[in-house]
Amino acid sequence: MKKGVYSIGGIIILLFAAFVFVLVPALAGQSDASSLPEYGSYNGVPIKFEEGTEFYQLANQAVQRMQQQGYDFNQEYSSLYYSLAFTQAFNQVVGPMALRDMTASSGYIVGEKLLDRALIERYYNEAGNYSQAAYNATPEKVKRENQTRTENDLEAQRSYEDLFGTFATLGKAKLYGLKVSSAEIEFIRKMGEDLHGFEYVTFDMRQYPDEKTKEFAEANKDKFAKYDLTVITLDDEAKAKDVLKRLSNSEITFDDAVTSYSTKILGNSDTGKITQNRRHQIAEQFKDEAALEKVLALSSGGTSEAVELNNGWAIFRCDGEAVPCDTEDADELRVVSGYIFSHEKGLVEDYYNAIANDFIAAAATSDFDEARSKFEKAKGTIAPFALNYNNTTLVGRSSLGDTAELSGATTNENFLKSAFSLKQGEISAPLVLSSSNNIVVLRCTEIEKGGTSAEDAPRLIGDEITNADAVVVNSAIQASPKIKSNSGEFMAKLTGQN
DSSP states (O other), X not given: OOOGGGHHHHHHHHXXXXXXXXXXXXXTTSOOGGGXXXXXXXXXXXXXXXXXSHHHHHHHHHHHHHHHTTOXXXXXXXXXXXXXXXXXXXXXXXXXXXXHHHHHHHTOOOOHHHHHHHHHGGGBOTTSSBOXXXXXXXXXXXXXXXXXXXXXXXXXXXHHHHHHOOSOEETTXXXXXXXXXXXXXXHHHHHTTEEEEEEEEEEEGGGOOHHHHHHHHHHTGGXXXXXXXXXXXXXXXXXXXXXXXXXXXXXXXXXXXHHHTXXXXXXXXXXXXXXXXXXXHHHTTBSOXXXXXXXXXXXXXXXXXXXXXXXXXXXXXXXXXXXXXXXXXXXXXXHHHHHHHHHOHHHHHHHHHHHHHHHHHHHHHSOHHHHHHHHTOXXXXXXXXXXXXXXXXXXXXXXXXXXXXXXXXXXXXXXXXXXXXXXXXXXXXXEEEGGGTEEEEEEEXXXXXXXXXXXXXXXXXXXXXXXXXXXXXXXXXXXXXXXXXXXXXXXXXXXXXX
């Protein structure tokens, strides 16, 4: 069975597995490879989709794998599928290049005996033994390519093994590579030892009653009045006053000034018409409340003074009377609801916190299930899990992040702290999960010991630590300024979209 140097290909694929999909069909019918721009480069070395190159081979293999997995490259998502395939192939090329770069910086040179032993594997027969006949039948050009690729693989493998060890071991420890402390393994094992299970109910803030929205709209009608304005935006006060003077002297029309002078950072890019035209939207652009009031008080056809905004200066023209908010109109109320959730969400949270507190009071005088029945709430359950911020596999993943209504809980410190502060049978205070627009009430149903056993920890947790280290190295490689991608132009040309 083949082993050794060929392992590095699989290793590099695994190294990038957390960041790319394994996907890809034959490229028949697509752009001629010779007409394509380079896909990218590493440290100035171009990576081109040309026959005979590693990138060409890997991209075609990726497309073929995707096709075998059922991806249809002849339908509307073909461009996306090609993009995924070529991204994977590119990463598989630049990954080993980065590792070879690390090796070269150390001064390491592949020894002749090591190279010879690795080269033999390229001429194995089906039985897994070296075949002189296979060697003799190989063209000299291919032999030279085999030598170059094998040497490159060994250079990349050297840095990988220095970081993450080898398949060979000394006792139970891998040769080379970062070592994992037994104390570190035990520390992480104990982090996953205390398991807490819960049941819960949720209060969906997206169900905020229409009458509450209307009540807010009635009390804040001015915020949602619509104004008919056109604007000229300028970089500084001097330019604004110069344009205003020309307008006053009838040297130029307002519409012509929009075309000729406006920086067009507000309003329609062609006409200057303010499209985000409700009072609260316009107010967000102003530095001074008094200036805002003067602009909004303009009569139809009136032009403002030069006024300072948060980003530059502007001259406004009023094109019609303001339209008040119609609180009986469903579309208007949807606008108000959007404003509440983006600017006044505390009102919604307070409303549901009060209901959740009523639920908690009811549960305290009866029990959790009776309160659920009274409030017509479905019960959710969370299987026992360990305190684990961001659901890392080091500690042991839970199902906490798999439920839409608990989205964001794995990175919500207040939620996790409150949950794991509960004793068995205790009910939490209302917990806000803004990312899922839910307020949650938990009841701790069980506390038990579990997680990884001390016997399995060195193997299971040790491997997870190594995987985490690999992700860090991968992140560093992906962020390297030596990697340049031209994928946008390349994919547009490949798929005929330019």
